[in-house]
Amino acid sequence: MFRFEILKHDTGTGARLGRIHTAHGTVDTPAFMPVATQASVKALSPAEVESLGFEMVIVNAYHMYLRPGHKTIEKLGGLHKFMSWPRPITTDSGGFQVLSLSKTRKVKEEGIVFQSHLDGSSHVLTPEKCIEIQESLGVDIMMCLDECPPYPSTPEYMKKSVGLTTRWAKLCKEAQKKHDNALFGIVQGGVFPDLRRESAEGLTGIGFDGYSLGGLGIGEDSARTCEITESTLAHLPPEKPRYLMGIGKPGDIAQAVSAGVDLFDCVIPTRNARNGTLFTSHGKLVIKNARYAEDEGPIDDNCGCYTCGNFSRAYLRHLYMSKEILVLRLLTLHNLSYYGKLMTDIRESIARGGFSVLLNRVKSPGGKD
Amino acid sequence: MFRFEILKHDTGTGARLGRIHTAHGTVDTPAFMPVATQASVKALSPAEVESLGFEMVIVNAYHMYLRPGHKTIEKLGGLHKFMSWPRPITTDSGGFQVLSLSKTRKVKEEGIVFQSHLDGSSHVLTPEKCIEIQESLGVDIMMCLDECPPYPSTPEYMKKSVGLTTRWAKLCKEAQKKHDNALFGIVQGGVFPDLRRESAEGLTGIGFDGYSLGGLGIGEDSARTCEITESTLAHLPPEKPRYLMGIGKPGDIAQAVSAGVDLFDCVIPTRNARNGTLFTSHGKLVIKNARYAEDEGPIDDNCGCYTCGNFSRAYLRHLYMSKEILVLRLLTLHNLSYYGKLMTDIRESIARGGFSVLLNRVKSPGGKD
Numbered sequence: 001m002f003r004f005e006i007l008k009h010d011t012g013t014g015a016r017l018g019r020i021h022t023a024h025g026t027v028d029t030p031a032f033m034p035v036a037t038q039a040s041v042k043a044l045s046p047a048e049v050e051s052l053g054f055e056m057v058i059v060n061a062y063h064m065y066l067r068p069g070h071k072t073i074e075k076l077g078g079l080h081k082f083m084s085w086p087r088p089i090t091t092d093s094g095g096f097q098v099l100s101l102s103k104t105r106k107v108k109e110e111g112i113v114f115q116s117h118l119d120g121s122s123h124v125l126t127p128e129k130c131i132e133i134q135e136s137l138g139v140d141i142m143m144c145l146d147e148c149p150p151y152p153s154t155p156e157y158m159k160k161s162v163g164l165t166t167r168w169a170k171l172c173k174e175a176q177k178k179h180d181n182a183l184f185g186i187v188q189g190g191v192f193p194d195l196r197r198e199s200a201e202g203l204t205g206i207g208f209d210g211y212s213l214g215g216l217g218i219g220e221d222s223a224r225t226c227e228i229t230e231s232t233l234a235h236l237p238p239e240k241p242r243y244l245m246g247i248g249k250p251g252d253i254a255q256a257v258s259a260g261v262d263l264f265d266c267v268i269p270t271r272n273a274r275n276g277t278l279f280t281s282h283g284k285l286v287i288k289n290a291r292y293a294e295d296e297g298p299i300d301d302n303c304g305c306y307t308c309g310n311f312s313r314a315y316l317r318h319l320y321m322s323k324e325i326l327v328l329r330l331l332t333l334h335n336l337s338y339y340g341k342l343m344t345d346i347r348e349s350i351a352r353g354g355f356s357v358l359l360n361r362v363k364s365p366g367g368k369d
Numbered sequence: 370m371f372r373f374e375i376l377k378h379d380t381g382t383g384a385r386l387g388r389i390h391t392a393h394g395t396v397d398t399p400a401f402m403p404v405a406t407q408a409s410v411k412a413l414s415p416a417e418v419e420s421l422g423f424e425m426v427i428v429n430a431y432h433m434y435l436r437p438g439h440k441t442i443e444k445l446g447g448l449h450k451f452m453s454w455p456r457p458i459t460t461d462s463g464g465f466q467v468l469s470l471s472k473t474r475k476v477k478e479e480g481i482v483f484q485s486h487l488d489g490s491s492h493v494l495t496p497e498k499c500i501e502i503q504e505s506l507g508v509d510i511m512m513c514l515d516e517c518p519p520y521p522s523t524p525e526y527m528k529k530s531v532g533l534t535t536r537w538a539k540l541c542k543e544a545q546k547k548h549d550n551a552l553f554g555i556v557q558g559g560v561f562p563d564l565r566r567e568s569a570e571g572l573t574g575i576g577f578d579g580y581s582l583g584g585l586g587i588g589e590d591s592a593r594t595c596e597i598t599e600s601t602l603a604h605l606p607p608e609k610p611r612y613l614m615g616i617g618k619p620g621d622i623a624q625a626v627s628a629g630v631d632l633f634d635c636v637i638p639t640r641n642a643r644n645g646t647l648f649t650s651h652g653k654l655v656i657k658n659a660r661y662a663e664d665e666g667p668i669d670d671n672c673g674c675y676t677c678g679n680f681s682r683a684y685l686r687h688l689y690m691s692k693e694i695l696v697l698r699l700l701t702l703h704n705l706s707y708y709g710k711l712m713t714d715i716r717e718s719i720a721r722g723g724f725s726v727l728l729n730r731v732k733s734p735g736g737k738d
Contacts, residue, residue, distance in 0.1 A: 038691045039687065040691075040696075045698075046679070063691075076663065082687075294441055296445050296446070306416075314441070319409055321436065321437075322409075324409045325697055326411070326413065326414065329412075329694070
């Protein structure tokens with residue numbers, strides 16, 4: 001069922017306009033997936049996420065495994081029904097979350113031994129378990145189990161880690177029982193181009209429905225992220241979708257699109273919103289600033305979202321200072337609306353020509369991010 | 370501009386079907402006003418509040434005075450525009466909040482001296498100031514400044530307090546500069562029927578657009594609340610709207626309607642929702658209970674709200690246990706939907722006959738609350 005088609009290649013850059021077909025509908029690419037870590041895009045209803053133009057969200061398999069349990073979700077009819085999101089869903093395998101959330105984490109040949117961040121209970125995440133969880137959830141795009149080493153790591157450690165991630169990827173593919181959904185391999189290798197190449201070639205040798213770039217945006221600067229992304233993509237089959245995990249700022253997204261990335265996810269728009277930092281066509285805006293106390297304008301006069309259509313900066317600042325729950329939602333709605341529009345603009349500019357112009361506008365210093 | 374018309378008297382009870390006309394539209398009564406203390410019905414957008422059938426909300430003048438400041442709101446075009454709620458707004462004067470939120474509170478003849486619960490700064494709330502604040506906000510129904518003594522208070526203290534509240538009410542009326550909106554007097558007197566009568570007669574002598582019953586539901590039991598409400602209403606002009614402040618549970622509302630109350634507000638539906646306690650046609654439901662972990666049914670199979678139409682108890686419990694923001698909103702939406710339907714049912718049953726049947730169903734033990 002899973003199929004990726006490239007509708008158009010940009011002339012001046014490596015950008016591609018594509019479409020992913022899944023059992024739960026299509027996703028026009030380049031696409032941004034709002035992050036629904038615990039099966040909810042924080043503060044937004046599924047209806048709102050859909051209304052902003054997003055066609056796929058990403059949920060965390062590690063979180064679903066620990067709470068409420070993938071078997072529970074399976075019994076209840078799968079993740080789409082559980083979270084009332086009938087469109088495509090991607091899951092991250094949990095390698096990164098085990099790294100960031102578990103106090104004790106041991107990487108062994110058979111898998112990752114870790115303690116639950118919820119109750120301290122011990123668990124082993126093996127490649128087979130990782131696939132079992134994601135198949136129980138019934139998602140459209142699954143990720144292989146990977147080791148995501150911290151930044152910085154030595155080339156020696158990273159080389160071993162790449163080997164392990166590749167062996168796990170093979171086991172994941174062999175463990176796959178359902179084939180109407182996709183399984184993506186995750187390219188690791190840190191900031192070392194030769195190890196990225198080794199990882200990419202190892203995974204390509206096994207053969208996956210798509211390839212993710214993991215372990216980026218966790219310490220290195222933006223320029224290095226772009227550099228590694230570009231050099232790695234050269235070693236991946238061009239006809240398969242590429243997903244740059246956890247990236248990023250609007251400028252980074254545009255630049256990665258120009259390198260040929262098709263899929264993105266990032267907590268920046270949602271997390272920044274909850275911290276009161278907003279993306280606007282005139283640059284960033286921090287809503288708690290005293291200068292907005294009597295400002296009757298919207299967050300962004302070029303934005304058509306519900307928040308900008310109905311509420312002033314003064315009111316939003318008041319809600320923020322008063323710790324009113326509603327503000328989390330109104331600001332998240334705005335930031336995701338900004339990202340939704342960014343992705344629409346990117347797709348339209350590739351379709352019509354003119355992506356380079358958009359790229360220069362978005363990535364330029366003093367620009368939108 | 371403000372006008373109250375009684376469309377129909379119930380035959381078996383004191384219930385009345387009415388309509389309040391204001392500069393910002395009409396309100397069909399008996400009506401429940403969702404509480405928007407800080408100019409936001411917690412977790413809901415104005416569009417949602419409206420979609421649930423509510424025509425008026427209540428905001429707290431004390432909170433608006435302290436933050437963001439009534440003058441700021443006036444500059445920004447008034448409270449309706451500020452909070453993007455174009456329909457009628459009532460404000461409470463702040464007497465009750467000064468009682469419950471200020472650490473030091475001194476009641477003097479000229480007003481209430483208190484410290485801000487936000488920054489400890491000193492303030493004096495006089496009758497004149499109270500009207501100035503509410504007129505700056507531009508609301509449709511204003512409240513007089515009242516003293517709301519704690520429960521229990523001695524009859525001696527309460528008698529003095531009623532005298533003061535009546536003198537303040539007179540000063541409030543004299544301070545009123547705008548007359549397109551309404552000013553309600555607040556009947557106090559605690560649980561002493563003779564003092565309630567004294568208060569009601571004092572205020573009626575001055576003459577207000579409507580009368581509120583304050584100082585109830587703060588300690589006495591439900592039966593006493595109803596008793597005091599009924600006996601007090603007998604001393605108020607029947608042609609004026611009556612507002613029972615801060616009450617209450619569905620059964621208490623129905624009973625107060627039968628006594629002739631027209632307006633209500635209460636934090637119960639919204640606060641209970643945030644604590645995970647839900648009103649259903651089968652009784653209360655506590656969403657965090659383990660028994661709902663794999664329950665695929667909606668909160669209430671007789672409810673047509675967005676939450677019940679889209680999400681299972683299992684999913685809502687998961688969001689609640691995971692502390693996901695979305696759940697506050699989904700549960701609030703459900704509880705306010707329940708209250709919205711309750712009020713619609715009450716109005717329709719008065720209109721068509723049959724209110725007594727509804728009353729018995731709602732107030733009966735093991736009934737809806």
